[in-house]
Amino acid sequence: MGKSNKLSDYIIIGPIINGLAWLGDITKVTLLSLFYIFLPPYRPKIFLAQLYFIGNGSLSVILLTGSFTGMVLALQMFEVLKRFSSESMVGAVVALSLTRELGPVLSALMVNARAGSSMAAEIGTMKVTEQIMAIESMAVNSYQYLISPRIFAGILMMPALNIISNVVGVLGGYFITVSLLGLDPGLYFNKIDDFMEVRDLVNSSLKAAIFGLILTVVGSYQGFNTSGGAKGVGKATTSAVVISAVLILAFDYLLTSFMIQS
């Protein structure tokens, strides 16, 4: 191999240049794919299939994650708040923690592990077997055909899954604190009513929608950029899950700081 003069081949500058190039490209693909959602031809069948895949397919995992998170949170909070004789606040703490943070973040991480990885593997396999080139060769826009319906379905379905996760989490907390630890049932829900605001629900749904966008874009994009056969598909799948998870956590911080300030 001859000497390369490319900046991207240098030790420290290389990863920075490659990272910026990745960021630029994925931003372009995201904006284009979002734009294509509104342009004909519309493909309702593919969109509905993606809604079903992301929504219905992730339901069981969301129900389990949401309920166990609510239960363990209630258990921990009951023990802590009891020290200050404030165990009546458990319902509010559980509901606020779930709605503001744990609901959207954990749901997104679980959907990412299930649907984001699957998107990367499916699109990656299509790439290495020339199916994406076949789509393009038939004068069909592959971003519009493959990425746009996934993004749109992710943006719509994640808030729905998040609400379900929050509801089962609050009910799980109720079961632990009221049925097992003996808290008054009225107190549990009254405190939720006292401290929760509509803004919490709106912000929670907004976060979930943005996480839905992140996990579908990264899953599809990594799949689109797969090369090198089966090993490449595996690599794309792993990178999609890891990158999405990191971005979801980073964006959670950014969105939270923005939402608290506003």
Add this chain to the structure above:
Amino acid sequence: MITNNKANSKNTTTTPSEESFVKFVDVHKSFGDFTVFDGLNLNILKGKINFVVGRSGSGKSVMLKHILGFLQPDRGDIFIENKNTKLFNTKDWQKTRKKVGMLFQDSALFDSMSVFENVAFPIREHTKKSEKEIKELVSQKLSLVGLDKHHKKLPAELSGGMRKRVALSRAIALNPDLVLFDEPSSGLDPIVSSVVDKLILDIHSNLKSTFLIISHDMKGTLKIAHRVSMLYDGKLVFNGTSQELTNTTNPLVKQFVHGRLDGPFNIFY
């Protein structure tokens, strides 16, 4: 007409009566240090079965990618129906691709779709036909390749030869003006290869379109080609009929046609 490296100039390959569908004029293309085209001049004749042969890595598939606009030449011009592709925007490429059908080397069928859905894909995307009309058209295209009774099967349930035939049906679904074949007989046994060759002939006589077939199956080439071009070292080294290919005295072409080890070819490249 036979050309060699020196004779590889812009005015080769056609007589005035032979109109070209695709024309490569002094095309250069490199990937890093590796030169694929080094001043390629080539005409793909309208309405004919054009074969382009050459060793693996000689740039045959790269040529198809240039015709579909997936790659652009570093230098030189490519004309499709006398229009310079350098001036094409995205819409022009989409228009051109609608007129082109492509049979991929590994078929590239959509593995999540049935045989029927694969063939119906371009029809659904580019026409406003009713479901009944689509069904009739898909059945007609599948019966052309003898697969009318396999509508519901998935590509994974088919043999390599059957997948090729489905891919051929999909490629001709919209009656394209130009059909590109990327090594249609690779990975097939000799009998299935002959079946594919016969299908190509039958479909050509049915469609009367321009066929561009890249291949290194010399038996099939000699049998069905109207025109054969050979690439070597990024250039056109032969252009003529099957008969002229058989009778050529060009040592490079002779060695390739007969698959000999001794000759001017650099075997370990």
